[in-house]
Amino acid sequence: MKVAVLGTGYVGLSTGVCLAEIGHEVVCIDVDKRKIDTLKQGKSPIYEPGLEELLVHNSSEGRLAFTTSHQQGLSEAEIIIIAVGTPQSDDGQADLSFLEQAAKDLAGHIVRDCIVVIKSTVPVGTNEYVKQLLLGQLKNNCEIKLVSNPEFLRQGSAIQDTLKADRIIIGSDDEGASEKIQEMYRPLDVPLLLTDVRSAEMIKYASNAFLATKISFINGIANLCEAVGADVEDVAKGMGCDKRIGAAFLKAGIGYGGSCFPKDVKALLHTSRKQGIPFSLLEETIAINDHQQELLVGKALKRFGELKGKKIAMLGLSFKPETDDMREAPSIKIAQSLTAAGARVAAYDPVAASNAREIIGDVITYADSAMEAAKDADALFIVTEWEEFKQLNVAALLDVMKQRIIFDGRNCLDEVLLQASGRIEYYPVGRPAVI
The missing domain is CATH 1.10.1040.10 (N-(1-d-carboxylethyl)-l-norvaline Dehydrogenase; domain 2)
Known part of the structure; x- marks a missing residue:
């Protein structure tokens, strides 16, 4: 099948790459020229294990292409997948402005009958709204059918979650459109659940x-x-x-x-x-x-009385391991609270430091290793459970610290190894402290 994907974020790029991997001809469209240029060079603009390898393979096989041109990307598409962001508005509701713009862009360039699939996370009723938006602005006489196909991808395992999904939800009120999307996903051999559109959104x-x-x-x-x-x-x-x-x-x-x-x-x-x-x-x-995101800072304040002048080493910045995604990461609030209390923060993350710097700024310092971050620290915070941190030489790490105090926000260290490393104060979550 010929598929176009609007948006090359985590969802759009992972979806496009995986659809190409199972044999479809996919064109990914994005208005960000720098991102598209990066993708054309065979490089992924986001960190996602396994993604770049599949990107290069399917591009070289001619099944995957990238463009900023809607005219070029949509010219032959039988199925158009919208995978743009729906961030949170100030009042908590989903901001649909990117989705609305995507629909307007589509309306001006659709030249054949097609199925538009909304993979973005949207409130109930949005598919109906987008259909009316499309029909009201179509430049050509084409039949448009809409399908709700929500994504369930996890950063760090998006490829696995796509190729070996627990289920695929297909919400449609049109039997023909539903069958077409079932056919698109059939090579994955995963359970398909067919529902009405509003149930799929919910x-x-x-x-x-x-x-x-x-x-x-x-x-x-x-x-x-x-x-x-x-x-x-x-x-x-x-x-x-x-x-x-x-x-x-x-x-x-x-x-x-x-x-x-x-x-x-x-x-x-x-x-x-x-x-x-x-x-x-x-x-x-x-x-x-x-x-809970303030938990470690509260424990540190209870332990030290005040944090002014204290050096805190923070291991982990991304919201979870195996991703560089900083959106709503607990590290943001922790770093802000620590610096507001007068602490000096040195942070290390295997892949997310660059993204973190854009959000947290230079109020903290960014180390190149866990050892560098821990040097002369009064306490160590573990914020993200990277495998690298689970395998740390804790004894060596403690030796470079000013005080041998660890606040483990992910309970990822081995208490037996910690106790074997000598005198230590260890504060996990929901477990007795080791003092």
Whole structure:
């Protein structure tokens, strides 16, 4: 099939590359010329394991192309996938301005009957709105059918999540359009769930809100465990063994971040308020997460009394490992709180330092290694659970620190190894401290 993808962010680029990998002819379109020039050179503008290799392979095979020209990219497309961002507005609802612009761009360049697939995360009713927008501005006499096909990709595993998805949601009120999209995905051999359009739109928000709630729940339990002397790791294991609950997303820590959970929970809450439906569970999910992102700073203040003049080494900046994505990363709030309290912060992240500098700025320093960040530090914060940090030579790290104090926001260090390294203060989340 001939497929055009609008947007080359995490979702659009991963989708385009993977569709090419299963045999389709794909053109990715983006208005950012610098990004398209980078892609034409076989380089990915985002860090995503496995992405660049597939990009180069499918480009060389002639199945994948990149352009800034809508006219060129849409000229032969049977299926057009919209994968532009829908960021959060000030009031919590989804900002549809990029989607609206994409629809206007499409309307002026569609020259044949086609199916427009909205993969962007959008509020219920958006597909109908976009269809009317398209039909009202079409320059050529073409038949347009819309399909809702929400994405469920995780940064750091987007390729795997596409090629071996748990399910693919196809929301359509047109049987022919639904069958065409089923055919496009058939080579993946993954479960397909067919729904009406509005249910498909709701599935994405409901899924992310539930997972975010699960994270906030276990973080609330973690805080209670610290108060009563229980171990949240054991509690989570015991809960996860129950098939009705499952072990996924029961990892206590300093809260969720990223491009999806924060904005999707708030967008769903905005929708519920707009409809007059109380949903206090979502309000509490957000409140717990906001509190959790301040957890390490609170523990450090309790330990030191004040942080003015203290050097804090911060390991991890991205919101999760295996990505350079800084959107809503807990590190942002932590860095701001530490510097506001007068601390000096030296941070290290394997891939996200450049993006972090654009958001956090130069109020903190950026180290080239964990060892460099830890040198002469009064305390060490672990903010992102990169595998590199789990494999650290903790004894060597502690030897270069001014004070041997660690606040582990992801419970990723081995307490046995820590205790074997000599005198140490170790403060995990939801577990007894080692002092």
